[in-house]
Amino acid sequence: AQSVTQLDSQVPVFEEAPVELRCNYSSSVSVYLFWYVQYPNQGLQLLLKYLSGSTLVKGINGFEAEFNKSQTSFPLRKPSVHISDTAEYFCAVSDLTGSARQLTFGSGTQLTVLP
Amino acid sequence: NAGVTQTPKFQVLKTGQSMTLQCAQDMNHNSMYWYRQDPGMGLRLIYYSASEGTTDKGEVPNGYNVSRLNKREFSLRLESAAPSQTSVYFCASSAPTGTNEKLFFGSGTQLSVL
Numbered sequence: 462a463q464s465v466t467q468l469d470s471q472v473p474v475f476e477e478a479p480v481e482l483r484c485n486y487s488s489s490v491s492v493y494l495f496w497y498v499q500y501p502n503q504g505l506q507l508l509l510k511y512l513s514g515s516t517l518v519k520g521i522n523g524f525e526a527e528f529n530k531s532q533t534s535f536p537l538r539k540p541s542v543h544i545s546d547t548a549e550y551f552c553a554v555s556d557l558t559g560s561a562r563q564l565t566f567g568s569g570t571q572l573t574v575l576p
Numbered sequence: 577n578a579g580v581t582q583t584p585k586f587q588v589l590k591t592g593q594s595m596t597l598q599c600a601q602d603m604n605h606n607s608m609y610w611y612r613q614d615p616g617m618g619l620r621l622i623y624y625s626a627s628e629g630t631t632d633k634g635e636v637p638n639g640y641n642v643s644r645l646n647k648r649e650f651s652l653r654l655e656s657a658a659p660s661q662t663s664v665y666f667c668a669s670s671a672p673t674g675t676n677e678k679l680f681f682g683s684g685t686q687l688s689v690l
Contacts, residue, residue, distance in 0.1 A: 465618075470616065493675075493676055497679075502683065502684075503683050503684075504580070504666055504668070504680075504681025504682050504683050504684055505619070505666070505668075505679070505681045506681065507678060507679070510676070512674075512675055512676060513675075551618060551619070555676065557675075559672075559675045559676030559677055560676075560677060561607065561609065561624075561668075561670040561676075561677040561678075561679050562607075562609065562621060562624045562626075562632075562634065564621075564679070566618035566619040566620075567618050568616050568617055568618045569616075569618055
């Protein structure tokens, strides 16, 4: 079984500032890692994923995340945020079957970008 | 493209009432899912259907039933609603993309049980 911890439930940040959203996972087996974004009144959509290879993965809208196996972390970063990045961000983990029904979601981090 | 469509968007029920949440996808996906989203708890899988005619329990199936009516449609039924079922419900479908499956979500149903 795996679990995901998102330590920050809310992150306010000013426009054009950098942001990092924390994510730690726990698993007894190797995992795939994901970040999903949920804009207001919408369903979740995939932002980026780590399956294998380079530990730095780039996603849509200028976001990137870096897999750190020793620290079991997968933080999401953006060097300069925009008002439109205001949304809830979910980290998720699955085993290597890759099956969507094995996905475990974190509790989410609400990112609010302030003008 | 419509993608995954859920109805209704909002619903208020009294304790003990029943209702069915409808979901349809037009992407010809085999697998479909129902999740609930509660504050501070992320998304939890209620039921899923790997293919037409099959359904399986997820993490929190108690109090719910599902029907995979055909390849497009996957409904979620609350037979006797309870306040603990107040939540936002998301339907999703998935498609294989190499080594994993990508989820496509509907826009959600906000359900309040009084």
